[in-house]
Amino acid sequence: MLWPGNKRFAFTVFDDTDSQTLENGKPVYELLADLEIRTTKSVWPISGKGTPSDNGATCDDGEYLHWAQELQRQGFEIGYHMACSHTSPREETVRALEQFAKYFGGYPATMAAHYFSGENLYWGDARLSGANRLLYNLPTLYRNHNKYFGHVPGHPWFWGDLCKERIKYARNFCFPDVNTLKACPMMPYHDPARPLVNYWFASSEGAEVGSFVRMLSEANQDRLEAEGGACIMYTHFGLGFYQDGKLNPRFRSLMERLAQKNGWFVPVATLLDYLLAQKTVHTISNRERARLERKWMWHKSRSGTA
Numbered sequence: 001m002l003w004p005g006n007k008r009f010a011f012t013v014f015d016d017t018d019s020q021t022l023e024n025g026k027p028v029y030e031l032l033a034d035l036e037i038r039t040t041k042s043v044w045p046i047s048g049k050g051t052p053s054d055n056g057a058t059c060d061d062g063e064y065l066h067w068a069q070e071l072q073r074q075g076f077e078i079g080y081h082m083a084c085s086h087t088s089p090r091e092e093t094v095r096a097l098e099q100f101a102k103y104f105g106g107y108p109a110t111m112a113a114h115y116f117s118g119e120n121l122y123w124g125d126a127r128l129s130g131a132n133r134l135l136y137n138l139p140t141l142y143r144n145h146n147k148y149f150g151h152v153p154g155h156p157w158f159w160g161d162l163c164k165e166r167i168k169y170a171r172n173f174c175f176p177d178v179n180t181l182k183a184c185p186m187m188p189y190h191d192p193a194r195p196l197v198n199y200w201f202a203s204s205e206g207a208e209v210g211s212f213v214r215m216l217s218e219a220n221q222d223r224l225e226a227e228g229g230a231c232i233m234y235t236h237f238g239l240g241f242y243q244d245g246k247l248n249p250r251f252r253s254l255m256e257r258l259a260q261k262n263g264w265f266v267p268v269a270t271l272l273d274y275l276l277a278q279k280t281v282h283t284i285s286n287r288e289r290a291r292l293e294r295k296w297m298w299h300k301s302r303s304g305t306a
Helices: 022-034 062-073 090-104 130-137 160-166 209-215 218-227 249-259 268-277 286-302
Strands: 009-015 040-043 077-080 169-175 199-204 230-235 263-265
Touching: 009 218, 009 268, 022 062, 022 249, 040 062, 062 077, 062 090, 077 090, 077 268, 090 160, 130 286, 169 268, 169 286, 199 268, 209 230, 209 249, 218 249, 230 268, 249 263
Parallel strands: 009 040, 009 230, 009 263, 040 077, 169 199, 199 230
Antiparallel strands: none
């Protein structure tokens, strides 16, 4: 892959907003801004009417909203992590998307499902097809069977038509490889079996600070550069990156090292738009999908979180 500006590789992050507050989020993004690494921070546009699954802030908090808007002005992308931290019926999702557009000047380009949101699209065992779905359900004792309904027309939680109209990219599988593009070379791709999502993208495992710094080790940074690849890290910057009044020193040192390399550090949508422009739209085949699913299940069975 030839990257803009003769860059050697591409790197970005999709930050799920779980457990993130002004206190633990600001220092992380101040470091990224200082290093000129622009990434994607997701938000919950509303608080919702139910019981929160998480103590993370939402855009109903005026100070937090102002900070997210300032990040956007600095060049960070604001993504969507569902309407709020719990399951939302269609009317709440509509309100959340409209609030997002009001706050950030348009609908989100990128999104990622939140585990506790029953309106997730093609989630749980619906992420998988055929025999792979059975292989997933047996060890999980069918806990995630018929649990998510965002893609089911007529269900109170359905909003797939709105996703199709308003959101370009959705995250799906996560892999234990720093070179996300190597793990999923067809991304962004369209899946005709899941037509309410326009394009899917993959990510690299890094859910919390420990797995993040392991994935972004010096050796992995060097390999990403040598392969000329692209990394889209999956993480929650609210989980351990800033504790006891300071940034995790290993995280800081790795990001400072990465920033010194000749990388293209842009938000997720910018990276995916570039990849999409380099090829015709890739429609994933049944064989390709099955291979991705098996690779993801193997990772999930060992240590995966997404």
